[in-house]
Amino acid sequence: MKEGTVLHAWCWSFNTIKDNMQAIKDAGYTSVQTSPINQVVVGNGGNKSLKNWYYQYQPTLHTIGNYQFDLVKSGNYNKDGLK
Numbered sequence: 001m002k003e004g005t006v007l008h009a010w011c012w013s014f015n016t017i018k019d020n021m022q023a024i025k026d027a028g029y030t031s032v033q034t035s036p037i038n039q040v041v042v043g044n045g046g047n048k049s050l051k052n053w054y055y056q057y058q059p060t061l062h063t064i065g066n067y068q069f070d071l072v073k074s075g076n077y078n079k080d081g082l083k
Helices: 014-019 021-026 050-057 067-072
Strands: 006-011 032-036
Touching: 014 032, 032 050
Parallel strands: 006 032
Antiparallel strands: none
């Protein structure tokens, strides 16, 4: 991406991103970057607060969440002009 504004949607689910696409666009963002798409450590009783951001970088599997790519494809993200 040569120009634009990126929303770093760390710890957001794809459904949360999809449900907020119009608000993201209205806020002036042109792209959305997500956390890595792989199964990660769920420590601290499953607490996913932002203070545990590093859980996203402790993979437990080395496969990509292809099932989540289907959600992205069906979500029509590009129809709103977002990348």
